[in-house]
Amino acid sequence: MPALEPAALRVEHVSHAYGARRALSDVSFQVAPGSFTVLLGLNGAGKSTLFSLITRLYATRGGKISIFGSDIAENPAAALAQLGVVFQSRALDADISVKQNLIYHAALHGIGRREALALAQVALAHVDLIDRMNDVVGKLSGGQVRRVEIARALLHKPRLLLLDEPTVGLDVQARADILSHVRQLLLRENTGIFWATHLMDEVLPQDDVVILHKGHVLAHGPVCEVVAASGAADLTGAFARLVQSVEPGAAA
Amino acid sequence: MTGWQGFTLRQYWICLSGIIWREALRFVHQRERFLSALVRPLVWLFIFAAGFRQVLGVSIIPPYETYVLYEVYITPGLMAMIQLFNGMQSSLTMVYDRETGGMRTLLVSPFPRWFLLFGKLLAGTCVSIVQVYAYLVIAWFWEIAPPPLGYLTILPALLLTGLMLGALGMLISSLVKQLENFSGVMNFVIFPMFFASSALYPLWRVRESSPFLYYICEFNPFTHATELIRFAFYMQVAWRDLAVVAGCTLVFMLGAIRAYDPARGFLSRSQRTM
Numbered sequence: 001m002p003a004l005e006p007a008a009l010r011v012e013h014v015s016h017a018y019g020a021r022r023a024l025s026d027v028s029f030q031v032a033p034g035s036f037t038v039l040l041g042l043n044g045a046g047k048s049t050l051f052s053l054i055t056r057l058y059a060t061r062g063g064k065i066s067i068f069g070s071d072i073a074e075n076p077a078a079a080l081a082q083l084g085v086v087f088q089s090r091a092l093d094a095d096i097s098v099k100q101n102l103i104y105h106a107a108l109h110g111i112g113r114r115e116a117l118a119l120a121q122v123a124l125a126h127v128d129l130i131d132r133m134n135d136v137v138g139k140l141s142g143g144q145v146r147r148v149e150i151a152r153a154l155l156h157k158p159r160l161l162l163l164d165e166p167t168v169g170l171d172v173q174a175r176a177d178i179l180s181h182v183r184q185l186l187l188r189e190n191t192g193i194f195w196a197t198h199l200m201d202e203v204l205p206q207d208d209v210v211i212l213h214k215g216h217v218l219a220h221g222p223v224c225e226v227v228a229a230s231g232a233a234d235l236t237g238a239f240a241r242l243v244q245s246v247e248p249g250a251a252a
Numbered sequence: 253m254t255g256w257q258g259f260t261l262r263q264y265w266i267c268l269s270g271i272i273w274r275e276a277l278r279f280v281h282q283r284e285r286f287l288s289a290l291v292r293p294l295v296w297l298f299i300f301a302a303g304f305r306q307v308l309g310v311s312i313i314p315p316y317e318t319y320v321l322y323e324v325y326i327t328p329g330l331m332a333m334i335q336l337f338n339g340m341q342s343s344l345t346m347v348y349d350r351e352t353g354g355m356r357t358l359l360v361s362p363f364p365r366w367f368l369l370f371g372k373l374l375a376g377t378c379v380s381i382v383q384v385y386a387y388l389v390i391a392w393f394w395e396i397a398p399p400p401l402g403y404l405t406i407l408p409a410l411l412l413t414g415l416m417l418g419a420l421g422m423l424i425s426s427l428v429k430q431l432e433n434f435s436g437v438m439n440f441v442i443f444p445m446f447f448a449s450s451a452l453y454p455l456w457r458v459r460e461s462s463p464f465l466y467y468i469c470e471f472n473p474f475t476h477a478t479e480l481i482r483f484a485f486y487m488q489v490a491w492r493d494l495a496v497v498a499g500c501t502l503v504f505m506l507g508a509i510r511a512y513d514p515a516r517g518f519l520s521r522s523q524r525t526m
Contacts, residue, residue, distance in 0.1 A: 107267050112262075
């Protein structure tokens with residue numbers, strides 16, 4: 001019998017605090033390989049903190065995080081090599097070209113210039129920006145910068161792509177474009193997606209969802225199951241009910 | 253062939269050269285940074301030194317075998333000053349990168365964090381060495397002409413002093429939480445380090461006027477960086493200064509690596525796991 005593939009991302013009993021302020025409390029869930037999982041939570045829910053722990057910007061002292069079976073604390077190289085990350089804040093160098101940004105990122109994964117250029121062309125073609133390859137990043141629109149960041153995160157062919165509120169600050173069309181590109185990626189490459197957002201309309205019924213509120217996981221699983229378990233008609237209703245169950249009187 | 257931590261030596265080289273290449277690109281794109289780095293020591297050389305050459309006599313002290321112009325005396329200090337400013341500029345960039353997200357790009361690389369930070373340090377040092385040589389080209393027309401081989405023998409000295417001052421800057425950057433706080437740190441680090449050193453006046457003169465200040469200067473790593481460069485410029489090795497600079501480089505570098513360690517450094521300072 002073939003061995004079961006480990007979860008793309010497994011978070012087990014992770015807690016975290018900034019001084020006296022608790023940001024995450026006993027958070028546990030897992031992301032299946034090749035799935036589109038949405039981390040849904042209001043601003044301040046702890047999404048970015050969780051991202052910082054998953055990417056080892058912060059140390060995980062309480063609990064354990066593993067990526068495709070590699071513990072991020074014990075074997076960070078193996079864990080991080082399988083991750084592509086798009087942070088909430090823009091992280092491209094605005095002074096240099098798209099191509100130069102991608103080559104730099106590839107170097108940080110041990111990929112040489114020639115191979116990086118070939119990979120960059122493919123990645124940029126997937127986000128419809130191949131014609132902007134030689135443009136300085138500072139000349140791109142917000143949506144285009146985001147698409148370049150997605151192309152960059154995919155350059156080293158990660159098996160799991162993390163995106164922390166990638167549509168923040170974008171107009172409706174740019175948001176739709178980003179979502180469409182990432183969903184196509186899932187279909188085309190079977191790359192797992194872990195997408196953090198506070199926008200309900202970015203979640204589809206076939207997705208998995210992790211609902212995070214004030215550092216607590218209120219529910220996780222396929223959207224239809226979470227909705228059914230809450231007794232609500234849709235995810236918005238389910239989210240409101242779940243929040244009210246832990247915070248009576250709160251309006252989600 | 254798979255090497256340490258799953259990467260081959262070639263991949264380590266690709267990563268290192270990528271970090272240096274990016275720093276060089278950034279430097280090329282920020283022409284004003286290059287100009288200011290060049291103008292600063294030239295102002296000292298053309299104006300300050302020209303004014304003080306008649307006032308401050310420099311007796312024959314090693315490594316000089318004869319009386320030298322004041323401009324000649326302060327040149328090693330100005331070279332170290334270029335590296336000091338560059339080290340602080342790099343750390344300022346790191347604080348900026350941390351705020352904008354650029355630093356995260358570096359730190360989520362699967363390569364060991366100490367290696368990434370060392371790469372960043374080396375990249376900054378390479379840029380500072382280019383700045384020093386650009387300064388020396390102009391200084392040559394100002395009668396700052398050491399033995400020709402001196403231009404070569406300062407290279408390892410500049411590499412070491414650049415790493416030391418860069419590591420100090422990196423350590424400071426880990427302590428600064430916001431970009432706005434950085435100017436204060438610059439004033440508390442750069443100016444005291446530069447003035448309380450042998451960059452502008454020989455230490456025997458300082459000792460004559462203030463033994464206390466002399467000990468401060470002796471304690472200042474910048475003094476030893478300046479002297480290491482000064483002797484190397486004349487194809488000599490100042491062993492004591494070399495030992496101090498090497499030791500300080502190691503201490504600052506370990507401090508910076510520790511500071512950027514997610515479990516112990518600045519990233520964890522305000523965290524507490526429950």
